[in-house]
Amino acid sequence: MMQKILDHLNQNFQFLKGKKLLLATSGGLDSMVMAHLFHKLNYEIAIAHCNFQLRGIESFDDQKFVQEYADANTIPIFVTQFDTTAFAQDYKLSTQVAARELRYNWFYELLETEKYDYILTAHHADDNLETFLINLSRGTGLEGLTGIPEQNENIIRPLLLFSRQEIENYAKENKIEWREDSSNASDKYLRNKIRHYLVPMLKELNPNFITSFQKTQTYLQEAQDMVEDASIMVYQQVAKKDGDDIHFDLKQLKKLPNFKSYLYQWLNEFGFAAWDDIYDLVESQSGKQVFSSEFRLLKDRDSLILSPINFVDKEEEYFIDENQQDVKIPLNISFCKVADISLVSNTTIFVDADKLQFPLVLRHWNEGAIFQPFGMEGKSKKVSKLFKDEKLSLIDKENKWLLYSNNEIVWVIGIRQDERFRIENTTKNILKIQLE
Template sequence: MLPVKQFQDFVAKHQLFAQGNKILLAVSGGKDSVLMLHLFKAIGVNIGVAHCNFNLRGDEAQRDELFVKMLAANFDLPFYITHFDTKKYAAENKISTQMAARDLRYNWFEEIRLAEGFDYVALAHHQNDGVETVLINLTRGTGISGLHGILPKRNHLIRPLLFLNRHEIDEIIHQMNFDFVEDSSNLSANYIRNKIRLKVIPHLQEINPHLEKTFAENAARFADIEMLLNFHVQALAEKILNPRSDGIYIALDEISKLNPQKLLLFELLKPYGFTESVIEQMLNHLHSSSGTHFFSSSHQAIINRAYLVIAAKNSNEIANQFIHPSTTHVLFGADTLKLSFSTVIEFESNPKKAFVNADKLIFPLILRHWQNGDKFAPLGMRQLKKVSDFFIDEKVPLHLKTTTPILVNGNGDIIWVAGMRQDNRYKLTAATKKVAIFELKNL
């Protein structure tokens, strides 16, 4: 018998979708997705069918595509099909074929969902898939999110078959005499998931015949624990993460108070891409001297006096920008430098502007990043001073030291530490006849 009541109860319990929602079903043609299609059809939901041909199994893949197309036609349902060059994508992105197929299909499902007005994408994962996912995560190393495995609902993805295991699905398909196609790659032990399915899980089922049910219950517990942790981390982030214009500041004293320290700091910094090993390095060097850096793929963390500062990675790859008399503005990283001239000899006290004696300029000027050994004469001083010492005196955060634009004259003199202080040698005097006005603006 088709388990319509259990299906409806599971959907209601996890609030997978609402009456009137439009659902896109990912249908491969196998038993799981075929059963899912029949269940959705039985409860009268507005659905469409999507099928991916990964071009990995030759004629068998063509057979699957034709089968799903005919199945959708028999139910008079909208049908969406795409073909992927999966091996090429995997090679270009240096990932496994399975990971490539996963990326390709999820990206395409989201494209179809948005383009065709579907509210959710339904995937036919069941309890055994959940067991396999948890075991894979444990083998590779995982956090709490890996322990709960596959969730019934995440954003626009729903998995309404997680109330069934593989044996139950097989029984239903047999009883209902539903047609389906078999993916021969499921019998191959070349893939990690298949190795666990074929060689590991049978031994675990000897110990616990109700393995799938036990894992499902455990997954629910871990999902609740993750929810509790996320709630605590969110409250903690609001308390100790202090956003400023130049980054996120966290007092080192606050980090020292965290308990458990490594777990909470990892969760706090997870949005910035720091790995667990980098978090461990941070904690080991928490009381190191200022300037110690740590990196993720997108951000840097710097110990700056009494703070750990999180900021986007420096844009040090930006090339030097040349400025000519005809130049009106220059883009430099996240900033724009504007240049104009005036015969009105006026000075405005604004660190974002520099008013320079135009007659002393030797073009082209250069806009670049700070370099070791840079010196200038800060306005009001006659002696040269290292820019690095100037940064220290001005308490400039270390991560801004290498991103502050430096305006350089054609003779090599620094004209302006942009946004901070111009050079005394280029100030306006009673003899000045023309003013070059430089203005720094954030994009």
């Protein structure tokens, strides 16, 4: 096993040489073998041990065991204790998810504060198989069947090519001691049920099942790589970036023989789960939306618009005094008295200053807002109808600001001035208002 891990590291992880490595070490078989191997290979390592306080005195005995191993081998060690149960209750998480969040948050903190380069975990081939079966049982795409990655940014899993049996044999041959986690014997968790019943049956059917499974995962990963390559090429034809938003052209999307697969590839990383609802958006009416925790997908005419969720406070207001020359928040707007009118545009208007009542107010658009569009000779129009004429998406509408004088709209900013404040032959004081 020593030669096999050495060849593996030289072939795939040469960049670890000379780096400071933080080894996640629970005291169990896998992590103790990993610590032994990297210590013998003279890597610069430190041990990080988490006491989750889930098994009473047993958890503290694990902590003591790992501490004594580190001291005996002169390996730097970091230890922390978590009230995992309380954390899980506070954030409404399962114990396993809570422990994972606590563990990795602490690991990343150590990387930063102690200047380590990589975190190493002792996941092995049997862990990979169990994860595959868990994902398969819950329903997953191709990505969920490719298993645990050997590297995920600065997390490295160097033992994935070894089976649990190989690791145990090596530990016994080299008289490596480890601690047994009593919770591993429980069938309370799905992973343990798969480990105790399903995996042994598969190995009974095929003694070389782990090796066959590793080959299958290699093929699945190659297929996933091809899917990602195709996804990137098609994405460039269908998607267009617009600030923080991404617009997907539905006409181009629907030409694809299997557009649902592409949507899954493009949107999966944004935390969406309601995939049937997303696929239905393609044929839905404009205005329909699907949400993840941080993003939304909006159907807008011939587009799907992906955008971060920015909750708009409709009651938000900003006041502008008579002598104020510029506004920086929420928009960058300047005000100045001028003698003559120059070029009018969507971003520059000229109004009769004597018709204004200060303070002016900046407000978000609301559904019932009505104004008299410049050039329509006193005819009123709903701002929502203006937005429809301008073909604004719901997202654009939500982000539009209106300038008011005494509850009358002076300007739908960036689109249209109100007729009531126009310059006339009798105007004495001209105010130029410009959106920078």
